[in-house]
Amino acid sequence: MPTFTLKINKKKYVVEADADTPLLWVLRDHIELVGTKFGCGIGQCGACTVHTDGEASRSCLIQVSQAEDMEITTIEGLSENGDHPVQQAWKEIDVPQCGYCQAGQIMTASAFLNQNPSPSNEEIRSAMNGNICRCASYNSIEEAVKVASEKLS
Amino acid sequence: MKNSFSRRSFLKTSALASGGMIIGFNLFNACKPDVKPSIDLSKLNYNDFNAFIKISPEGKVTLFSPNPEIGQGVKTSMPMIIAEELEVAWDDVYVVQAPLDTKNYTRQLAGGSQSIRHGWIALRQTGATAKQMLVNAAAAKWGVDASECKVSEGVITNTKGETLGYGDVVTEAAALEVPEEVTLKDPKDFKIIGKGKGNVDIDKITIGKPLFGIDYKEVGMLYASVLRPPAFGQVLESFDASKAKAMPGVVDVITIGEKARTILNEKPNWTVQLSKSNKVVVLGKTTWDAIKGKKAINAVWKEDSKLESTEYHDQVLMDLLNGNKFNTRRKDGNVKQAFAEADKVIERVYESPFLPHNTMEPMNFFADVTPEKVRLVGPVQTPEPAAKVVSEMLGRDLEDISVEMTRMGGGFGRRLYGDFVYEAAEISDKIGKPVKMISTREDDMTTGVYRPSTKYKIAASIKNGKLTGYHLKEAAINGNMYGLIPNFFPAGALENYQVDTANYKSNITTGAWRAPYTNFLASAEQSFFDELAEELGVDRVRLHMDLLDKVKQNPEPKIEYSPERLQGVLKLAVEKSNWGSAPEGIYQGLSVYYCHNTHVAEIANVAMENGIPVVKKVTCAIDCGILVNPLGAMNQAKGGVLDGIGHAMYSDFGFQNGVPKSNNFNTYQLIRMAQTPKVEVHFIESDIDPTGLGEPTLPPVGAAVANAIYKATGKRLTKQPYSLNMNVESSIIG
Ligand code: FES
Numbered sequence A: 001m002p003t004f005t006l007k008i009n010k011k012k013y014v015v016e017a018d019a020d021t022p023l024l025w026v027l028r029d030h031i032e033l034v035g036t037k038f039g040c041g042i043g044q045c046g047a048c049t050v051h052t053d054g055e056a057s058r059s060c061l062i063q064v065s066q067a068e069d070m071e072i073t074t075i076e077g078l079s080e081n082g083d084h085p086v087q088q089a090w091k092e093i094d095v096p097q098c099g100y101c102q103a104g105q106i107m108t109a110s111a112f113l114n115q116n117p118s119p120s121n122e123e124i125r126s127a128m129n130g131n132i133c134r135c136a137s138y139n140s141i142e143e144a145v146k147v148a149s150e151k152l153s
Numbered sequence B: 001m002k003n004s005f006s007r008r009s010f011l012k013t014s015a016l017a018s019g020g021m022i023i024g025f026n027l028f029n030a031c032k033p034d035v036k037p038s039i040d041l042s043k044l045n046y047n048d049f050n051a052f053i054k055i056s057p058e059g060k061v062t063l064f065s066p067n068p069e070i071g072q073g074v075k076t077s078m079p080m081i082i083a084e085e086l087e088v089a090w091d092d093v094y095v096v097q098a099p100l101d102t103k104n105y106t107r108q109l110a111g112g113s114q115s116i117r118h119g120w121i122a123l124r125q126t127g128a129t130a131k132q133m134l135v136n137a138a139a140a141k142w143g144v145d146a147s148e149c150k151v152s153e154g155v156i157t158n159t160k161g162e163t164l165g166y167g168d169v170v171t172e173a174a175a176l177e178v179p180e181e182v183t184l185k186d187p188k189d190f191k192i193i194g195k196g197k198g199n200v201d202i203d204k205i206t207i208g209k210p211l212f213g214i215d216y217k218e219v220g221m222l223y224a225s226v227l228r229p230p231a232f233g234q235v236l237e238s239f240d241a242s243k244a245k246a247m248p249g250v251v252d253v254i255t256i257g258e259k260a261r262t263i264l265n266e267k268p269n270w271t272v273q274l275s276k277s278n279k280v281v282v283l284g285k286t287t288w289d290a291i292k293g294k295k296a297i298n299a300v301w302k303e304d305s306k307l308e309s310t311e312y313h314d315q316v317l318m319d320l321l322n323g324n325k326f327n328t329r330r331k332d333g334n335v336k337q338a339f340a341e342a343d344k345v346i347e348r349v350y351e352s353p354f355l356p357h358n359t360m361e362p363m364n365f366f367a368d369v370t371p372e373k374v375r376l377v378g379p380v381q382t383p384e385p386a387a388k389v390v391s392e393m394l395g396r397d398l399e400d401i402s403v404e405m406t407r408m409g410g411g412f413g414r415r416l417y418g419d420f421v422y423e424a425a426e427i428s429d430k431i432g433k434p435v436k437m438i439s440t441r442e443d444d445m446t447t448g449v450y451r452p453s454t455k456y457k458i459a460a461s462i463k464n465g466k467l468t469g470y471h472l473k474e475a476a477i478n479g480n481m482y483g484l485i486p487n488f489f490p491a492g493a494l495e496n497y498q499v500d501t502a503n504y505k506s507n508i509t510t511g512a513w514r515a516p517y518t519n520f521l522a523s524a525e526q527s528f529f530d531e532l533a534e535e536l537g538v539d540r541v542r543l544h545m546d547l548l549d550k551v552k553q554n555p556e557p558k559i560e561y562s563p564e565r566l567q568g569v570l571k572l573a574v575e576k577s578n579w580g581s582a583p584e585g586i587y588q589g590l591s592v593y594y595c596h597n598t599h600v601a602e603i604a605n606v607a608m609e610n611g612i613p614v615v616k617k618v619t620c621a622i623d624c625g626i627l628v629n630p631l632g633a634m635n636q637a638k639g640g641v642l643d644g645i646g647h648a649m650y651s652d653f654g655f656q657n658g659v660p661k662s663n664n665f666n667t668y669q670l671i672r673m674a675q676t677p678k679v680e681v682h683f684i685e686s687d688i689d690p691t692g693l694g695e696p697t698l699p700p701v702g703a704a705v706a707n708a709i710y711k712a713t714g715k716r717l718t719k720q721p722y723s724l725n726m727n728v729e730s731s732i733i734g
């Protein structure tokens, strides 16, 4: 099997995997960063969201062979101490129910707020629309993104 | 409310070798009405208990939460109840789920809306007992009477003002007898219960720490992807694995199914989810290796029983509704006569599709079967029955089997069924290695245990402007409403009342889905009452208040709901939603319902935007007794409402020749943020024992929305999902 060099959370990793292995499974099974979650595998749910060069991306749709030159950030690397404004807001609002989708929600929200630090409610609702929460914690997610945006501005 | 309780046999205390004390209690037994200890209490054996309080010599308190977390907040709320009676500060409490002894730890009670209701007294007694023992130890040290001592935040004070911390007396306390009687606190003195407490796992969740079953990993473990029959009614005939076996990441390809089938044959009455077919299992070094290998398997399937389609189900259910093969579940008076004498009879049919659970975390389980033991780890709500089936299936002693529960990425009923546990166990048994079975979303959605498709026919008679009779008929796949439902509203409110049920046995696996039966029955019934009110020319609220007044005047012992509490939530919802005086362009729909011991009223506000009805807001009034954790309760309630809207409006699931028509989120719609209204929740203040919140806010909302859409569009919605039966494109997909 070929090897690939990846830059994840500012660290270098060399992994041996089939070239078509989704980044999601490389993160979860090879590198043991399991915060990034599997939900659908087809780019529909957002559970697997990571940042690639600062953009929110679906790691289930990126093949490891495409990921070599990317600057990858996962939920584990979003902040040093779990205190990114979005993480803080998530704790303040007590967003999670089962919690499974929340890493993906946080990664989507943090990339979005980076580009649009003071969004309108409508902008929040459309930015977060690609992330499914089966527990339907949507009201709290919306509120937490708002709170995070206030912290950022 | 002062309560004294005799010493209960589900408690046992012991000193720890490392210092400190531990109290174990068996919630499983404590929750049963007649507590008969089935266990030898002479020694504290972790195997016999499922929840613990540990107090260290430093005074630190660790609460081992008895229930696994599926997103209902019980991992936070149950420890809150113990901490309240134990009199410790919440900040000093550390909550863990992990069992103390992974080898023996099998006896655990799994969640559901009812956990809090059943555990309420047992959890309080446990906390109170521990507190009393600590106080007794301090009193003995001081040589004073225990009744002269006071406790606050883990510090005991006597009349002279001397103080001792829990840690100072814990060693002595552990040696004391468990007190015969303890007094529970008056709810008005609660300091922790009723205050919003954040999710105890929040820090780990927000930084992506491993918590869920899918995150669990052991050295040497293989990943298994299971190829199951694509259609209900098919079994495996043959397969070719040569391509898969040639893949570098594929370790082995095996089949399973023989062991499961043996039990099915031996115990035909077992209602466990076991399939008759053999299944092909691809074992990979990583999840992706296994998934990829599975795609390369060439399998041939053959028909073993009828391959059913949605059109067929619709037909059989309609035939049942129109036929006479009913079971009468409750009969008051004579509906037939009331209908014959009526001025008018109104009759409507309401229809709902199958629904998969679609927990966000797909089914998965870890199993390590060795000659010495069987270790099972993962997200399952029913560890005890799962262990039992595995022991039968593998021919192993129950004592050799341990089940450890992880946090669960959603349940909604799916994790009550242990099919994925049995598969993992059978695979590991066969290959003799630790293994993790992982379903893909496609596997999960197409080999589910679905909410059965159900249809209702409701008829009511009107005479002289009054409601005189009500007849509900249910036709469902595989099973019918549980026994309490015929005693829900409007039972007791009408002289002539009848509930009949009929079912069709299908080979499609069905089971409990968040708020079983009521999740659709409430939509049907509360939409019907909206039509009735219109037909009678009375205000919707008035109609309900009057019917409930009748119940109050003529109390009927068998009814399940409380007319007072239903009226209470109705009034609160009406008041908070400005019912009847909504602004221009806002159309309101109402629904009021009792289920899972909780009373709920909901009012939906709908506006027309570009010719499409859009739900803007839902006002929800709830009576669930004492609120243990308002923050968690709020989350639960809002989630239930939005989940209810999502499935009533958008989610559809059907079959074509036994094959599910959708298999992932590109073809199956779940509600997304842009479709969600604001949910405003109001709780009735109460000092009645708490009831569940995981389910009751879901059932009523479908009708609240349908009734509001009727006002906005003039169209009555009777078939779910409403968006597909409304002839408007009302969804926005991201
Ligand atoms: S797992 Fe990648 S979007 Fe769902």
Ligand code: FES
Pocket (backbone or CB within 6 Å): A096, A097, A098, A099, A100, A101, A102, A132, A133, A134, A135, A136, A137, B071, B360, B409, B410
């Ligand atoms: S919190 Fe359960 S899926 Fe979002």
